Amino acid sequence: MKNLYLFILLLPVYTVLFAQSWNLKLKSTVELRTFKLTNKIETSEIKLAGATITLNKGGSIVSQIQSDGNGEFIIDVPANGDYLLVVTYPGCNAKRFAISTNGVPENIVNEKYSPSFGIEGVVMAKGLPGIDYGLLQQPLARIAYTDKGKKFTHNQIYTDQMLGGLMNLRNAENALMESFTSANSAGDIALNKGDCALAKIQFEKALNIIPGERYPGDQLIRVGNCLKEKELAEKKNAEKAAQEKLAAEKAAQEKLSAEKAAQEKLAAEKAAKEKLAAEKAAQEKLAAEKAAQEKLAAEKAAQEKLAAEKAAQEKLAAEKAAQEKLAAEKAAQEKLAAEKVAQEKLAAEKAAQVKLAAEKAAQEKLAAEKAAQEKLAAEKAAQEKLAAEKAAQEKLATEKAAQEKLAAEKAAQEKVAAEKAAQEKLAAEKAAQEKLAAEKAAQEKLAAEKAAQEKLAAEKAAQEKFAAEKAAQEKLAAEKAAQEKLAAEKAAKEKLAAENERAMQQKRIAEKAAQEKLAKENERKTQEQKQKIEEQRRLDEKLAKEKVEAERLAAEKAEAEKLAIAGGKDPKIITPITSGAEAISDKIGSGDARYSIPQTLGAGKYKETVKRGDELFKMKRYAEAKPVYEEALKQKPADPYATSKLAELEKLIKK
Secondary structure, three states: OHHHHHHHHHHHHHHHHHHOOEEEEEEEEEEEEEEEEEEOOEEEEOOOOOOEEEEEEEEEEEEEEEEOOOOOEEEEEEEEOOOEEEEEEEOOOOOOEEEOOOOOOOOOOOOOOOOOOOOOOEEEOOOOOOOOOOOOOOOOOOEEEEEEOOOOEOHHHHHHHHHHHHHHHHHHHHHHHHHHHHHHHHHHHHHHHHOHHHHHHHHHHHHOOOOHHHHHHHHHHHHHHHHHHHHHHHHHHHHHHHHHHHHHHHHHHHHHHHHHHHHHHHHHHHHHHHHHHHHHHHHHHHHHHHHHHHHHHHHHHHHHHHHHHHHHHHHHHHHHHHHHHHHHHHHHHHHHHHHHHHHHHHHHHHHHHHHHHHHHHHHHHHHHHHHHHHHHHHHHHHHHHHHHHHHHHHHHHHHHHHHHHHHHHHHHHHHHOOOHHHHHHHHHHHHHHHHHHHHHHHHHHHHHHHHHHHHHHHHHHHHHHHHHHHHHHHHHHHHHHHHHHHHHHHHHHHHHHHHHHHHHHHHHHHHHHHHHHHHHHHHHHHHHHHHHHHHHHHHHHHHHHHHHHHHHHHHHHHHHHHHHHOOOOOOOOOOOOOOOOOOOOOOOOOOOOOOOOOOOHHHHHHHHHHHHHHHHHOOOOOOHHHHHHHHHHHHHHOOOHHHHHHHHHHHHHOO
């Protein structure tokens, strides 16, 4: 009795100790999903090592671990608290889970109590631009203890809502990636057809949809090479056209020259014939007139002979007078020229003498000044007083010499001025003679220049006429080439506009199909939501019934305790009840745990996977759908639906 009493006293202490010492073991696997985006979508998933798993409570970190080489992790969540589990990896959106370990009844806690819960799988992925990932700021699941089954589980309604939101996110990502790959596909088609401009538009559109992706950037390099080749080909074609144009112009000019030469030849032949005919007519006329005029010719010849002799005498007299006049003028000019030469020689000699006299005076002055300076320097060292007096005397002498020099220079200048006046007079006379000769030469030059200008004017007129004809031909050719170029550019623009319109129509058709698909999907989700609400209502009714049944059992238990007390038994002593759950071997701690918690989140994950596979199957993306159904079989082995889909895909892929 004493030991029993002590056990009863210590039982609350043991209960508190057990309640404070247990942990919820939470485990999962982290996967990394990546997308390779080209002109199609390629998805791959791998087990992610090195992901950070952080357990937070009220803004503080409780514990932090990393996923192992297989992407797996197990973390202990302490009892009696509300926690937030956050899974992160560089460049990926974080995933959150709310966990509550409150509300576990004390009567099920003992030294072997070690509950566990498994999250099906945490998929990490890089976010895409333009997608609103605000939903991921909320927990993806809320995990807590439930009296039903005495286990930890998740809130099914909340989880379904979050899965629906995640599906919407995935649809938005798929639509964005489809738009991206469609633009790349259109760019590839245009590039293969040689339409570099359209290909550039499509690849730049793809980069605007998802910036930084490698595929459109690599393709744009090919587009640049294509444009360069096009430009080079156009340049070569233009050069070829220019050469052909020059050849055509040359041929046309040669043709015109040949035609002109032929016409000139014909004109020359015609002129020669007309000249011969005229000469023949003139000869005949002369022959007819010759006989009648011979008598008059003889008389006229006698008269002309007398007139000629008289004219010859007059001409000889005139020529003799002119020669005498020219001889007199020539003698006068030669005399003036001789006088001019003599005067120039005299002036040169005088200038040379003046220059020599000036140089001699300057040298003498320099020599005198040098001697005076040397003398002053010598005397200054001996007698400073005499040097001052001598300096005054020398100053007077210098001033006198300067005055004499000025007088000499003035006389020389006056002499030069007189000589200059005489020279200017001679020069004026010479200038008058030269002016007469120059005027005569100018008149002859003007006559020659006038004749030359008239000749040049005639040649210029001919050249301008030829140039005008050539310019007219070139203008016509240029206008024709410009019209052909405008027509080609117009055709290219119309072709580009038609292709753009066709691309826009295809885009509108695709967008309409996507909208119709989205509308159907929303309608389906609405139906599913209604079904879930109905199931929840049924569940609430079932829980209400179970609550009534539990209250009835509690009343019966209370009655039984009263009867037990009346029979001498103590109801406070707890007798463990074996439920058989310990035999389950695929749960964390199943060998030791009193209560085992099944991994119930897998069903939602399986549905999401199958749904993704069905969407890819509908879009005829069979190669991408196959690994998704294989993933579904891993989540739910031997599933008949996934198995049948894989068999159907094998046949379709082999075709």
